[in-house]
Amino acid sequence: MAVKLVPSAADRRLLDESRGTRAMTWIMAIMLFLTVLAGALGLGTRSAAVLLGRQLAGRLTVQIVEPVEAQRSAQTTAAVAALRRLPEVTRVREVDRAELTSLLRPWLGSDGADPDLPIPALIDVDLGSTSDATLARVARAVAAVAPTARLDRQESWMSPVADFMTMVTGLAFALVMLMAAATAAVVILAARAGLETHRDTIEVLHMLGSTDVQVSRLFQRRIALDTFFGGVLGTVLAGGMVVLIGMQLRALGSDLLSGLTLGTGDWLLLALMPVAFALLATLAARAAVTGALGRIL
């Protein structure tokens, strides 16, 4: 009995498999379906968080809160010019008043369009570097020309979102781990039940000089194949579901949610799940069977 993934016809006959224990395949399909969904969620939020972090890192909003209109625009122009002179600044854009009023309309109603209403001027700034020294230099440069300027790092006000995403990612990966543990437990139970079912056959095999490894190979191969085929089924279904959800998310057009995409590496990782689980099942089955066999002479 050499090491073969596919059991020989004679080996297959050895454990009476007509007595359908194919329930295993379906259980594994469900396990892998849920695992791959959880994995996709984890990988998706992780890449969204990475994307968000990259977008927000080094983004500043400068607010000029001077109430007097004339001084405000003078300070704004001076601040934009000062910012443009700094080498660390890669992009400066003044948010125009029309854009601001439309942003504020939900809060201020049509009054927001009143030109007399003092609305702070906003300048979007992208920095090449995010070090504290750079920030301090930017703050000094702006303060010199616009004493009423306030600097907001977008990272800091987006940090609850980033924290949430980190939490979701962690949760999803914890779910994957739990599913792996549950799968191992199911396999161990199935292997033990199988040993009980085939007790007489195994005793005969033992008396004829079968080693524990030979006997456990019969089980572990069966279980590995069940896990693999069930797993592939579950993975394909879950993959289809993930694609559908992705299409829905893109249709929403949200900047934040469209970051929830899976890269090629992520898909590869998900596709490897049935293989990894089949491997896990093999090890669990082997441990269960050799453990149980060790108790008989």
Place this chain on the structure above:
Amino acid sequence: MTGQGQYDFKKRASAVMANIVQFENVGLRYGTGQETLSDISFTLASGSFYFLTGASGAGKTSLLKLLYLAQRPTRGLIRLFGEDAVTLPRKRLPGFRRRIGVVFQDFRLVPHLSAYDNIALPLRVSGVPESDIEAPVREMLAWVGLTERAKAKPPTLSGGEQQRVAIARAVIGRPEMLVADEPTGNVDPDMAERLLHLFDSLNRLGTTVVVATHDFHLLGRIPNAHMMRLDSGKLLDPTGSLRFPPPKPA
């Protein structure tokens, strides 16, 4: 047993005069009751033929179980193939078991395997390639007269047919030692003789044979066989000098 003495006329080339089995003061107790086997001491000479007789319940099956390593003794010393079998580590048991062919009293056939596959089992367990399995299995099937029943599963075979499958399975691997527990209990006298002849042939090829039986008709069929008698868990004539047929009084 040692001391074949004056009765040993065997001239079997392969019969190496060494002891394949040695028991010394062996005792076996199941659970907490009294000993099923007590003070069993004997040796089996390699290449010889032994009958083990005794009334039902005398302990024949128990003694054979010690012999084919299905049971460890509760006391005493057992040497098998020159090694201490009592303290033999578990992982070495398969190697020893492959050298022993066993006909179980209750056959122990695998019910969902055909007669053919049951007989092929020891070869497959030993890793014999599939291409080298068919010829010996066919030969064994012919020997036990079951060529026509090769595809039949044990539950559809008669008791005698099952017994013959069990015997074919025990001998197919040409074991160094054959242990048979009442192997002719379910067959008619003609078949019993035929099976005994099979054991004898195997013995001539060098296999040490131990047959437990209470069928006294069989005892005279193997000219040079030794006899061991068990009575309530004790071995009578442990010297092994007792022989069948007994010398006729002049």
